[in-house]
Amino acid sequence: MNNKSRRAPSLDKIDLKILQALQADGRITNRDLAKRVALSPSACLARVKKLESDKVITGYHAAVRTELFRPTMFVFVEITIKRHLIAEFDSFDEELRAMPQVIEAFRVSGAIDYLLKILVADIQEWRLIAQKLLKEELGVEKMASHIVVVEAKLFGGYPIFHQRDA
DSSP states (O other), X not given: OOOSOOOXXXXXXXXXXXXXXXXXXXXXXXXXXXXXXXXXXXHHHHHHHHHHHTTSSOOOOOOOOGGGTSOOEEEEEXXXXXXXXXXXXXXXXXXXXXXXXXXXXXXXXXXXXXXXEEEESSHHHHHHHHHHHTOGXXXXXXXXXXXXXXXXXXXXXXXXSOTTTO
C-alpha cells in the first residue's frame, strides 16, 4: 500500500464489482467480466483500463502454492528499530526491498516498528536472514520471530465491499 498523498479515484458499485471479479479470477475474459457486471464489453474494458491507469489495479498475479515445488517455511518477524528517525526507517525499508525472502513488510504502530512476512526453505536459511537483519548498520534493537505451523486462511483478495454495502 502506498501512503503517499494522492487523490483517491471515485469508484461506483460497478467498478467495485469489477475489482471483486478480477481478484477472484484475474484471467477472466473481458467478455465474461462484462457479462458479470452487466456492461457492454467495450464499456467494461474502458473501466478496467481506467482502474489500471488510476493505479487501483496494480498488476495481475498467479496464486502459487510454493510448497508443491520447493521447500517452504513462512516466518513472521517483529522488528524494533533503535533510533526512530525517518532516515533510519527509509534505510531499513531499502534493505528489506533488496531481500527477496521478505515477501511483505509493514511499518506498524505500537510496541514494534515492523512486521515482516518472510519465505525461506528451512531453519538454516532463516538463521542467515536473521543474521542479515541484525547487522549493526541496520539499527535493529529487538527482533522476535514466529514460524508458521499451519496457514489457517490463505490470502484470497481484499474485501471490496463494506459489510453494510454487500
